[in-house]
Amino acid sequence: MIRPNRDSVVALLLLLLTGVFYHQSYEIRVASYATLPAASWPRAILLMLGVLSLVYLVQSLRGWVTPAELDLLRESDPTGGGPAGAMRRYLNPLICFGLFFLFLLTLPYLGMLVGGILFVFLSLSALGPLNWRAAGLHLAIAVVSVAGIWAIFTYALRVFLPAGEWFS
Amino acid sequence: MRESVAEALLLLVNFQTLGLMTVGVLAGLIAGAIPGFTIAMAVVLTLPFTFGLDPVPGLATMLGVYVGGLSGGLISGVLIGIPGTPSSVATTFDGFPLARRGEPGYALGLGLWASVLGGLLSAVLLVTVAPAMARVGLEFRSWDYFALTMFALTITASLSGANLLKGLIAGALGLLVATMGEDSINGIARFTFGNDDLRQGFAFLPVLVGLFAFSQLMSDIRDRDQACRPMMSLKDNARVRVPHGRALREIARQWGNLLRSTLIGAFTGALPAAGSSISNVLAYDQAKKASRTPEQFGTGIPAGIIAPEASNNATAGGALIMMMSLGIPGDVITAVMLGALSIHNVVPSPTFIRDQPGIAYAIFGAFFLAHLILLAVQSVALRGFLGIVRLPIYMLASVILLYCAIGTFSLNNVGFDLWTLFIFGVVGYGMRLLGFPLAPMILGVVLGDVAEKNLSRALSLSDDLTLFLSRPFSLFFVLLSVYSLVFPWYQQHRGRERWTDFFMPSLSLALSLPLLMMDGPVRRVVGVGLILLGLGLLSRTLWRPRAMA
Helix, strand or coil, X not given: CCECCHHHHHHHHHHHHHHHHHHHHCCCCCCCCCCCCCCHXXXXXXXXXXXXXXXXXXXXXXXXXXXXXXXXXXXHCCCCCHHHHHHHHCHHHHHHHHHHHHHHHHHHHHHHHHHHXXXXXXXXXXXXXXXXXXXXXXXXXXXXXXXXXXXXXXXXXXXXXXXXXXXX | CHHHHHHHHHHHCCHHHHHHHHHHHHHHHHHHHCCXXXXXXXXXXXXXXXXXXXXXXXXXXXXXXXXXXXXXHHHHHHHHCCCCCHHHHHHHHHHHHHHHCCCHHHHHHHHHHHHHHHHHHHHHHHHHHHHHHHHHHHHCCHHHHHHHHHHHHHHHHHHCCCCHHHHHHHHHHHHHHHHCEECCCCCCXXXXXXXXXXXXXXXHHHHHHHHXXXXXXXXXXXXXXXXXXXXXXXXXXXXXXXXXXXXXXHHHHCHHHXXXXXXXXXXXXXXXXXXXXXXXXXXXXXXXXXXXXXHHCCCCCCHHHHHHHHHHHHHHHHHHHHHHHHCCCCCHHHHHHHHHHHHCCCCCCCCHHHHCHHHHHHHHHHHHHHHHHHHHHHHHHHHHHHHHCCCEHHHHHHHHHHHHHHHHHHHHCCHHHHHHHHHHHHHHHHHHHHCCCCHHHHHHHHHHHHHHHHHHHHHHHCCCXXXXXXXXXXXXXXXXXXXXXXXXXXXXXXXXXXXXXXXHHXXXXXXXXXXXXXXXXXXXXXXXXXXHHXXXXXXXXXXXXXXXX
């Protein structure tokens, strides 16, 4: 049995996305005063996207692999292939995305200054070398860079940045 | 006129005004270099400081921020691959690769001098052709604007390079993103999925910064060893310096590219609501199409830096043309400047230049001087910026991500923008990994709303769809759109397939038709010229013996 390649999976996901949005387009209210109904332009775009995704799917069908070929691909991958291999390959970006997500979740409580310093410090520590000297350097960089830009925005430009519930 | 120029010089050339302009240019450079901060925001933040100043120093300061901001985007675009402002998106395509090859100074020098020369040329245009250019822009109606945006969207085809299908999909996704939230025409919510935050839709800047910044930075830090190395190893001190002579010689060699890009920028700036975020991409696309080696675009060639940087600074001149000659803002920034002028009881209108020549010429002069100040300030500031890229990548990535968040948040002071930044960061990185180009998606997000608004307005005025073909400007852009879509195939098969020999002649003949339909002798003369050109190319094609492949 042959298996779909990455392009086919992406094409199917795009078609699914198109379907979901097209279904949602029927939730758009019809206004009697509108010359061009609010749903018309999105549906035209979805039609175009659907056609392009179908063409993409058809083109991708040529690239389907057999399980044997898939095993060969995995063996040649130094990170080991599969989900575990993907985690190893993309560990740094996953860490960054995860820390940024946590930064956004804690922003209402910690504020931009404290939350920002924590984010930068943790990112530097996770991505860089792990020793006490590096940790000290990372802390200094986090404090100076974040506090500096925070001060410029707050005092020089008078732009409001969230202070956080715990520190306001 | 001599008295007006003398009056303008007196108002401009003094310690206070020049000092304020220098501070403004430097502030604009810094603001432009921070992804997400935007030039418009920098100019808005400058506005309160100008309340206590006279009109000329106040306007001159704001112009300094504007000009500085346009070039500030160049610095971050070249050094870290993230466009600091939407007006430098296309600069990153070749600026960053050239810097990565160990020539950041050369890339910056090309951008700097292209910016300065493009801006100075547009300053000349501003003074000499302001009334005529403004009249052309005023002739545009909704049909013409819609056709123009469709033409701009077809550029996604040529921006996608080898991945034409993926580029078109990315463009469609961008258009879809632009439809989310409240419909700007009827105020009806679309694709909110029951979420109140989504009613406001996705702001353009968090989308831009998320797509570009996250994806670029995540690519840079993916490999642990690579992440601990400097972004660029600048062993040779000579590379740290900007080779001004070499950059100028290259720009002189590409004077056609510079001139064409300046004209594109000035014309785009003159069109209300079209700005440097469009003109830099348009100019890049045209430079690529006019090149004998289009496949080299994107690898770090000078032409790919000269075109967008010349056009984005020239756009400022074009936007000022509309403001000065008709009192209509060409973009957001000139709208802020109009506000500043009205605070000082100065109201630009069609008679502004005639009634207040001193102030008018002072504004022309300030725009000119700002570019000269930019030359001096940026050369000094560049040394500091170049030092930044000696730091390990992981340090830059972490700090820049937070700066992007702060810059994005300060735009609207809305937390949802940060979530937008995050979401599109994930989307952008995913697109990079899957081989989807990002620029077409950005173009779709920028132009989607503009296209829909103008389509709706056009249909409100008349349901006759043939107007899209019978109106000269609309027909002009429809024809350009068709040829723009076909152009990638033309480039691919040029010299090998017979039909490619007829591409240029047919384009020339086709474009002559709308020009002949327009009013005015100049346009008709240009139309006749295009017919003669087309016939000449056609006869050469038909009579030239075909070389065997």
